[in-house]
Amino acid sequence: MARKKQAEEKADTGGWINTFADLMNLLLCFFVLLFSMSTVDADKYEQLVTSMTESINIFDKGGDAISDGAFVSSGTDQLVSISEYFNEFENTGENVDSSITNDPSQSGQNNTSQTSLEDAKQAIEKDQKQRTQELYGEVMDEARNKNVEDQIQVKQDKNFQYVQISLNGAILFDSGEADIKKSALPLLSRVGDILQKYDAHMIKIEGHTDNVPISGGQYKNNMWLSTARATNVFDYLVSKKGLTPKTLEATGRSKYDPVGDNDTKTGRAQNRRVELKIYTDK
Numbered sequence: 001m002a003r004k005k006q007a008e009e010k011a012d013t014g015g016w017i018n019t020f021a022d023l024m025n026l027l028l029c030f031f032v033l034l035f036s037m038s039t040v041d042a043d044k045y046e047q048l049v050t051s052m053t054e055s056i057n058i059f060d061k062g063g064d065a066i067s068d069g070a071f072v073s074s075g076t077d078q079l080v081s082i083s084e085y086f087n088e089f090e091n092t093g094e095n096v097d098s099s100i101t102n103d104p105s106q107s108g109q110n111n112t113s114q115t116s117l118e119d120a121k122q123a124i125e126k127d128q129k130q131r132t133q134e135l136y137g138e139v140m141d142e143a144r145n146k147n148v149e150d151q152i153q154v155k156q157d158k159n160f161q162y163v164q165i166s167l168n169g170a171i172l173f174d175s176g177e178a179d180i181k182k183s184a185l186p187l188l189s190r191v192g193d194i195l196q197k198y199d200a201h202m203i204k205i206e207g208h209t210d211n212v213p214i215s216g217g218q219y220k221n222n223m224w225l226s227t228a229r230a231t232n233v234f235d236y237l238v239s240k241k242g243l244t245p246k247t248l249e250a251t252g253r254s255k256y257d258p259v260g261d262n263d264t265k266t267g268r269a270q271n272r273r274v275e276l277k278i279y280t281d282k
Contacts, residue, residue, distance in 0.1 A: 125160075132160035132280045139163050139194060139278065146190040162204075162277040165191060169208070169229070169272030176217045178228035180236060188233070192241030195276065202279040204249045205230045205237075210268035211255040227252025233274055 136156040143149040143165075153166040172184045180188065195203060207226035219225040227250070234250035237243045260267030 128280065129160040132156055132163065135198075135278065135280055136163045138197075139165065142194040142197065146193060148187060148190050148194075151187055152191065157277075160280065162279040165194070165276040165278070167191065167274045167276070168269075169274060170269060172233075172274060173229055176214060176219070176225065178219070178225060178232055180232055188236060189241070191276065192237050192243070195237065195243060195278070196241060198278050199244050199247060200282050202247055202249070202282070203243070204251065204275075204277040204279070205233050206257075206275045206277070207233075207250075207252045208257060208259075208271055208273050208275065209255055210271045211258075211262040212268065221254070223252050223254040225252070226254045229274060233276075 133156065136154070139154050140149070143152060143154055151167075151171070154163065155166075156163050167187070171187065172180055174181065207228070207230035209222040209226045211222070214221055214225060219228060230250040230252055234245075234248055237248065238245050255262065255271070258267070258271045259273070260270030262268055262271060
């Protein structure tokens, strides 16, 4: 009986190993939970994993134990890779931010781009000015060829957008009327011959008056009168000189764009006019 009792005691001595293994598993789960909720210090984490691997080697068979998961299957090496990945990601973000804010070459590139834009703008303005000046010279030559340079005024826009031909209103119309006088038709015909050369350009016809109110007559105010005068010049250039209506525009400006002093007789005479603006760009 004594021998049987001794054998039973000897058989029970290995039971604590299972208990200890369960405890280790619980501790492992506990530390994994702590790890998942903590902020990882890459250096300390790597030291911890290396120490645990060398001591108890619990991650070597991770793939066999829990199938081929994305992170667990590679054991310790994979966990270290995760740490390195996040660490590298953070460093990369810092490098990107610093490259945006601190890179002197970026500032140089911005300055170069701004300089290039300014150069391009100046080149466009220079080209516009040159083409307008050339157009002005051509119109002046045509006016001399048609012997009308003393009867019209030719000038170029200060912003180099168009060349303008001005006709005195007293030559074209009777006071308060919009019908073109027969005596003005030869002059208007020669001006139309000049405009034919620029039929592809936008040409604006503007009627202008002084500030003296209209009393009676066909038109109730100066706006109606200036618009009617511009429209009649438009009709003449289309029907008699064959200009394309698509590139012509007739508008009335009334008293609102004076070139002379409306308080004087001379100034009011200057303000009664029709302007033909030939735009440089087609």
